Amino acid sequence: MTSRPGKIYLVDDDSDLRTATAQWLELADYQVETFPDAPSALARINPQMAAVVISDVKMPKMNGMEFLARLTALDKDLPVVLITAHGDVQMAVKAIRQGAYDFIEKPFEPERLLDVLQRASEKRQLVLENRDLRRQLNGTGAIEKRLIGDCPAIQRLRAELLDVADTDAPVLIQGETGTGKEVVAQCLHEFSSRKSSKFVAVNCGAIPENMVETELFGHERGAFTGADRRRIGRFEYAEGGTLFLDEIGTMPLPIQVKVLRALQEREIVRIGSNEPQPIDIRLISATNCDLLAECAVGQFRNDLYYRINVVELRVPPLRERGGDILLLFDYFIAQAAITYKRPTVSIQATDAALLMHHKWPGNVRELKNIAERFILSSLPDAQRLPSIFGSTGQASTLPGNPPLLELLRHYERSLLEQSLSRHNGDIQAVTEELGLPRRTLNEKLTRHNLERKDFIAH
Ligand SMILES: Nc1ncnc2c1ncn2[C@@H]1O[C@H](COP(=O)(O)OP(=O)(O)OP(=O)(O)O)[C@@H](O)[C@H]1O
Ligand SMILES: [Mg+2]
Incomplete structure (x- = not known):
């Protein structure tokens, strides 16, 4: 997921803190709106906005906890970061329980705030994207509008996808780069009963090797130098929903062991903790490499391969x-x-x-x-x-001006393919649609090397 800095609503009655914080945030490319009190902020906030709220706790008119309650009632997924007095741990714990995204103790370093905001706005973006998707789906209802294509291979893929969407079977999606693996993963989620929970995508190839474990399993406060607070990993974050491990072939071997264990035991252990946490997720993985070949050379664990590959969906190249x-x-x-x-x-x-x-x-x-x-x-x-x-230097193989016959041949082939797909390989229907005698159609199919059986969706 790409993170775009979004809008920040900053609420604090201390005007010096407001000004200084707003300046840091603007330097980091956030758009900031500041408010001296919660009611004036509430007047500006609406449920669907792409924003994160930062708020002080002790404020006149309405305190931060009440503000938090009002915001969560408005939109339970709106990230609210509270600024708490130093040492007020009890309050912070209560805030998190009541739905705050995180808290920051005063006085704080700009980096710390930026770090929290980065993650909060990523989360927000994900929530809004998922809502958009859901809305589009409710409006259209059909998978044909999400995973587009008429050719038999895609019709088959859609049918297989719908067959397994509403199960908890782990699915491995194979396909070359850019074929639509992520679209398939999202459809699996959207067409399942987990759709009201999160779809969490992790690109295993994009995380530095030493960060993968924290990213997936989270850590406790103090688990290692720099772990200044507890962090929830992606497995826990996806609770009740779908976890999508993209480019799973790049996962380091030691992590593969832990993922396998998590899937077998249905629980994870945060780094620095002894307490397993139960997890309820549906796992979808994707790869553009040949995982069995990776298994053969010891780069991927066999046991994990069979665990994640209960159902395999292949997305054909274009x-x-x-x-x-x-x-x-x-x-x-x-x-x-x-x-x-x-x-x-x-x-x-x-x-x-x-x-x-x-x-x-x-x-x-x-x-x-x-x-x-x-x-x-x-x-x-x-x-x-x-x-x-x-x-782009990818000049097509066509010479400067393709001869008309060549163009017509292409056009004819594509019309034949489309009609065959539309009618699921029913030759009679194709002859009727295209107004061709059966024999002519057969000749054309042979000339274009098209076979009826390839157009029958199963
Ligand atoms: N059948 C399809 N219908 C509509 N859009 C599609 C389809 N297939 C792919 N796309 C679009 O093409 C782009 C690439 O798809 P996607 O990111 O799912 O590919 P990918 O297989 O995950 O690629 P990579 O291996 O590089 O991660 C996306 O913008 C996606 O929305
Ligand atoms: Mg992808």
């Missing part, structure tokens, strides 16, 4: 879903046009041929990036795509 390239491209340009408030541009036959010819090593992500650049380009419509492909 080059194996030729029929979907134009569909996805159309979808992404429509999306980009909305995001960037640009007019949509319809693609031309030559564009279609370029897109169909490209090998897509970066898969759907690459296609999406190209669609965005296509929309943002200031060139005349017909020059956009050739210029994008030219400049």
